[in-house]
Amino acid sequence: MKVQRACYIVFCILIACGCLGCDQHPDHTVVHDDHDPAMEQAAAPSNRIAIPPAVRQNLGITFVQVEARRVAQTLRVPGRFEYLPTAKREYRTMLPGRVELHVNQYEQVQAGTLLYRIDSPAWRQLQQQLTDADASIDRFQTRLESFGPLRQAHQNHERQLQRIIDVRRERITQLETVAEVGGGRIAELSEAQGALAIAESDLAEVLEKEAELEADEAEARSELIAARANRDFLLDSAATLVGEPVSALISEIDAEPGAHPRWRTISTIAVHAAEAGVVESLGLTNGSWANEEVAVLTVVRPDQLRFRAVGLQSDLGRLTEGLPARIVAPAPTRAVGSIDLADAMPGTLAIGLQGDPNERTVDLFVTPDALAPWARAGISAQLEIVTDATAAPVLAIPNAAVQRDGLTPVFFRRDPADPSSAIRIEADLGIDDGRWTVVHSGLRLGDEVVLDGAFQLMLASASNGQQQGGHFHSDGTFHSGEHE
Template sequence: MCLVAAATGALVLPVGCGHDAAPRPVEHEETPAPSNRVDINPAVRRNLGITFATVESRSVSRTLRVPGRFEPLPSARREYRTPAPGTLELLVEQYQRVDQGDALYRLDSPRWRELQRELADAEAGVSLARAACESIAPLLAAHESHHAALESAANLWGDRVAALELIREAGGARAEELSQARGALAAARAALAETLEKEAELLARRGESAARLGAASSRLSFLFQTAAHLSGVSAGDLAAPPIGAPDTARWRVIDAIEVRAHAPGVVEGLHAVSGAVLESQALVLSTVQPELLRFRARGLQSDLGLLRDGLPSLIVPAQGGSITLQDSMRGPLWIGLTADADERTIDLIVVPSSLAQWARAGVSAHLEITLAGGGTELAIPLSAVVRDGTTPVIFRRDPADPDKAIRLKADLGVSDGRWVVVASGVKEGDEVVLGGNFQLMLATSGSAEKAGHFHSDGTFHEGSH
């Protein structure tokens, strides 16, 4: 009896404790609404290396892509040679950028000093010829006065002889007086004839002096042209007085030939050193204008039926680098004049209408040629598409919130190996994730409808913060 009571008490006690410690019902948290958006704040974009590409209208099905590289235009390079023998002094360094008119080198040339002496002699010859030519005018003026006086005297003596002859016929004139008058008339006429001969001599001297002045002036002009060629200074500037010396010509104060840049550019190479004694026409340096570029690609001869001059073309950077795909250049296509029979290729050349910052001689890129008959479609880079199993996925940047990306099942069309047509889900000007899209796919794989977020360290967590 006591054992039963004890057991009963033992059973009752636990029941009472269990009743007092009954567990409360657990409150379940509300499940967030399904979402295909994921947070991509600036810290996440920086840590995951997320980049974007813009949806654009382009011809994908009728695009021919060929590799190539940039090369300088033939007019981009310029050589500077010595205009005369002399000792060189360089004034620039290799790879230095120069502007038009900058001094490149100085040449101490004996030929320049010889030319200065010839210029001085030529100027003196012009001065002498001009003085001789100018002295004829006063002589002619004096001769004209003398001729007029003699002509007047001859006329007077002629009238005197005529009057005396009339008087003699009337019986009043003496024979001796008439003889003297006739002698004076003959002398006056002889003197008048001499003046005509003298006038002819003066006119001949005037023509000769004018010819000598013309020859001296021509020689001086030719010498100035030679000096302008040697010095690089125009003939007019050489003859003009320099600043600070108004009484002399500029060519007199130039002691060395200074060669200046004819066009802006970069010093590509130095082919001589300061102090070198060079012959005439020796190569001193060369410059190049790096912005004068063209793109040369090598296409297959089998594509010649699709190509023609003037087709719109696009020069795009190679994939996988730091240059964005949209940083491209446009220009018309020009087909090379000759083809390579051994390689079965032909040159395809494009001179871009404007250069991108990354364009340099020797840089490789691709040429995208839009063939005739191609229409434009909305397209994105093929690398912006990732596959979750067999499902193609793209991440569109939310236009309303740039810190979110929207996971979309890609509705794709034709592809040219670099771009792919998107039939729906995006519009022109939208941005899609290009770099970092694989990490976003892994984070949302199999759960495209649940919300999530990235931490600044790049880790992904489901749900909101």
């Protein structure tokens, strides 16, 4: 009763406003005085309402086409957009130092954009270690180069001693031959044998030194390899810190007093964006001192989104991995400035690995094939899943297009013959999926029904179950009947 009374009051107000609008025209006043009550009673009630363009604009009336949909096989689940796990990239301090920011929050950045600089004493310590590593390599390299001349000198000494030994052995042989025939002196033979022993001892020392020289050379070569490996590790660490390849760090740069590798000329560490995105948050104030592994800023890629919906575990029997799904706007409207009803994003359904035993729910995920402009992280919407694509589609209209006049559901069909008029139809409805309702009669595929503004038309045409036609004035006021 309260709803009917409210509708009656609104209708009376609109009629009064319409009458005032009509009374402003002298021609209307004269014709009204000539009305014949008998002719009015004989006239059949009309279910048409004139809605010229000015009225449609003032009342915000929009239309939507009748669609063939699988309403009974459609499951709707509320949810929201969220970033993919790979959408965010966090930039932290690699070394302790003073941080100078070069970007602001919500600033668009491209790959390679300078984000911030770190002035770190630890970086200069790494540069010192690299300098020491270079010095060690040079030292071991020089030492290795000296082994060649040393080996050559030892070999010459060895050959000289070998010749001396050969000569003395020959002398001893001669003395022994003379002694056998009874000639010569024993003292001379003994002296020759002593000299041979000394020469052989000197040769043994030379051979021992050559063995030590080979060992020293092998040790120096190993130390050189270790020094080079240590330098490579330090360069890899430096490349990771500055975000440049090793080849760029070791490239020679002309500087006073001579050419130097690039790593030696870097005074502060510059951090650049690895990929395009938007600076989501800043973790430090400009110029502040930060310890190691402190979050400086976060860059997010707004286009890396997925839709997370919360479904009921009781619907798992209808859901399977890989079903086609659509993400639709949260409100069914076509009003100017709102998200259009038809603006949907298709995708493929993925069911979460686990559910909530307390809430009896399960997460459903869809990554859109293409993002609509209104898609943002945290924006709520609905997930539309057709569980059986083989079912026959039926005619349906949005629930928002159906209004109730008392207990009677009605909708307004746009007259195909006259787009500036709407036909009030008592709805013969079937099931609905929460947004779309099956219509059994009164419509055909391609027809248009009023979506936004249907409530105003219902109030204007409400007459306790009796269909009443009329027209709107350009100011939005309603007048029953036709212009006279």
